[in-house]
């Protein structure tokens with residue numbers, strides 16, 4: 337179900353003792369949004385009374401070791417019998433985009449509907465783009481206001497002088513039907529690549545493939561994602577192994593796809609030159625596409641930066657050549673190198689880790705870069721072409 341929590345997380349109602357734990361995470365989770373003034377406002381938004389008198393309509397999410405990772409404070413309106421109100425919500429940055437907040441909201445929607453409420457209201461600060469995207473994505477409408485800030489209607493001085501707010505309302509009319517399209521489409525995808533594909537360095541063990549798969553599943557696709565990333569693998573080895581590793585996992589009668597991602601190990605200096613010369617690396621991709629495309633739709637994710645200046649320079653050049661090959665073959669290519677090169681969390685993950693691989697935040701960024709092109713490709717792998725032909729068994 338869409339509102340199931342990720343594995344290892346536990347949901348419960350808060351109690352009075354939880355107030356200080358929630359207050360303690362606000363600055364970190366809001367990343368200092370609106371500076372000291374914002375920090376002060378947030379700390380004043382959660383007096384103890386919320387943890388005494390609104391507990392049965394509020395939720396905390398914790399890891400098995402008790403660490404707080406999300407909260408939702410909400411209640412049924414005393415004065416408007418048709419309304420429920422979500423006062424405050426936050427999710428630990430390391431668990432974002434995994435459906436945690438959505439799960440809490442949907443749980444609250446069901447509770448409110450069961451208590452006879454027909455709409456939910458909440459507010460946010462103008463400029464909180466994540467909150468805006470999240471709420472509108474969940475079906476909230478922005479109420480008309482008397483001022484426009486960052487192209488969004490807001491209410492001037494809503495919470496006091498200078499405290500403008502965006503007001504959201506969502507009907508609960510859909511609470512008798514499932515929240516999203518049920519999983520109907522069964523797709524098998526092999527992710528063939530190297531250590532980045534395997535998610536090396538990510539303490540959550542999700543990597544970009546796991547995050548991508550989870551997000552896809554939440555959108556109603558029954559996805560079987562085979563992670564075939566091997567540390568140190570080059571394009572030469574990947575080309576040699578693709579057929580016998582992928583084809584048994586992709587039965588002909590199922591919708592099946594192939595995602596490629598390699599190149600960093602090719603460009604590793606082995607004393608005399610790159611482990612795989614760039615021309616060979618490009619020839620490997622051409623050969624692999626020639627073998628795979630008659631059988632399967634293919635998408636390629638370009639090689640990312642890995643913190644070694646010389647290798648990164650060679651990878652940047654290879655990235656451009658791979659992009660050109662894919663364009664010639666009508667294969668979608670997701671170039672990630674340039675976008676990640678100067679990203680602080682990508683670089684920091686490498687510096688704090690093994691010197692080549694990012695940590696959880698870096699993999700989350702990589703996932704963000706890949707998700708939209710991936711989703712478009714899932715919906716339409718090669719516009720205007722017949723992509724599936726009979727597959728010879730070898």
Ligand SMILES: CC(C)(COP(=O)(O)OP(=O)(O)OC[C@H]1O[C@@H](n2cnc3c(N)ncnc32)[C@H](O)[C@@H]1OP(=O)(O)O)[C@@H](O)C(=O)NCCC(=O)NCCS
Nearest residue numbers: 365425426427432433434435436437438466467469470473
């Ligand atoms: C807003 C917040 C609660 C969302 O939590 P979350 O668990 O990451 O959100 P979910 O994973 O449930 O996201 C559900 C959907 O909302 C939308 N969404 C969430 N974060 C988004 C972002 N940063 N950019 C664009 N869309 C986003 C997406 O449509 C997402 O679905 P998808 O991942 O399948 O595309 C979280 O970012 C947060 O704690 N932010 C800081 C605190 C805050 O601003 N709270 C809200 C104001 S009180």
